[in-house]
Amino acid sequence: xxxxxxxTEKVSDFMKTNQEKGVGVDHINRLQLELSNLATGQYYEFxxxxxxxxxxxxxxxxxxxxxxxxRELQKKKHKTKDEKVYEKEYADRNLARHIKxxxxxxxxxxxxxxxxxxxxxxxxxxxxxxxxxxKLVEDLVRKEQIYWAMAHHKDTDKSLIHGLGPISVAMLLxxxxxxxxxxxxxxxxxxxxxxPGAKFVAGAACSFNPRCxxxxxxxxxxxxxxxxxxxxxxxxxxxxxxxxxxENGAESAPSxxxxxxxxxxxxxxxxxxxxxxxxxxxxxNQPQTKPYVVDRLGHRHFDDVLVWLxxxxxxxxx
Numbered sequence: 001x002x003x004x005x006x007x008t009e010k011v012s013d014f015m016k017t018n019q020e021k022g023v024g025v026d027h028i029n030r031l032q033l034e035l036s037n038l039a040t041g042q043y044y045e046f047x048x049x050x051x052x053x054x055x056x057x058x059x060x061x062x063x064x065x066x067x068x069x070x071r072e073l074q075k076k077k078h079k080t081k082d083e084k085v086y087e088k089e090y091a092d093r094n095l096a097r098h099i100k101x102x103x104x105x106x107x108x109x110x111x112x113x114x115x116x117x118x119x120x121x122x123x124x125x126x127x128x129x130x131x132x133x134x135k136l137v138e139d140l141v142r143k144e145q146i147y148w149a150m151a152h153h154k155d156t157d158k159s160l161i162h163g164l165g166p167i168s169v170a171m172l173l174x175x176x177x178x179x180x181x182x183x184x185x186x187x188x189x190x191x192x193x194x195x196p197g198a199k200f201v202a203g204a205a206c207s208f209n210p211r212c213x214x215x216x217x218x219x220x221x222x223x224x225x226x227x228x229x230x231x232x233x234x235x236x237x238x239x240x241x242x243x244x245x246x247e248n249g250a251e252s253a254p255s256x257x258x259x260x261x262x263x264x265x266x267x268x269x270x271x272x273x274x275x276x277x278x279x280x281x282x283x284x285n286q287p288q289t290k291p292y293v294v295d296r297l298g299h300r301h302f303d304d305v306l307v308w309l310x311x312x313x314x315x316x317x318x
Contacts, residue, residue, distance in 0.1 A: 057095060242263050
């Protein structure tokens with residue numbers, strides 16, 4: 001366990017490094033942040049339209065290739081026994097070949113084939129716009145202090161938190177900003193739907209932001225895939241604990257492995273957002289509170305991210 005005095009010194013080092021840059025809640029460049037949010041929103045709008053278009057074209061090509069009625073509700077079992085085979089065979093890059101084959105076999109008329117091909121080309125244009133906005137987002141995010149404080153080390157050009165890149169930071173800023181409107185970290189958790197039973201039902205009132213939840217889940221995926229030394233162990237430990245609950249038949253045990261995995265991911269993402277809240281509040285000199293489980297219940301698994309980041313930066317300088 002770290003010595004309290006040394007930890008206090010590391011937190012002071014973090015504060016000093018960032019306060020020397022004149023950062024404070026009144027020093028946030030609101031126009032710059034708004035431009036970043038605008039670019040981030042447009043990036044995901046183009047991405048969503050492209051994905052929906054390609055998914056619809058893929059659905060048409062698959063149905064015509066397999067003889068399924070266009071009006072029949074498609075279920076996964078209609079695709080193939082091996083989902084990986086379906087994903088490979090009907091990947092975006094293979095759709096043009098399938099369209100030509102269907103036209104050759106007389107399933108598509110030349111006019112129908114032409115219309116679908118035009119839509120494919122339009123989707124390629126959308127992807128180009130998507131890439132342009134992505135570059136713009138990355139350029140704008142690199143002007144934000146939170147990026148250099150939490151995601152990247154400017155002096156060594158190395159990652160501070162593996163799996164946290166400019167697009168992930170852009171998503172955090174898009175939904176939470178510098179946490180100016182979040183009194184407690186639980187506000188972030190609630191907005192992102194990181195609580196048991198959070199479920200989106202079309203047409204019904206929703207107590208969280210579904211898109212934000214998807215975005216946080218993507219960040220979680222990235223942290224796991226990059227084996228983030230700060231967050232991946234949280235996921236691994238919690239998943240192991242949940243599986244043990246299943247094996248022991250505990251009352252609170254998850255019903256299946258997928259459920260155990262979701263619980264572990266949720267815990268890791270909540271820990272990450274608690275860190276984001278802490279860094280943002282410190283950077284901008286805002287009042288902050290500790291998570292309820294730490295302040296009231298005495299849990300100790302939320303170690304100070306400022307201490308961790310300071311140690312990480314010092315290690316990168318060696």
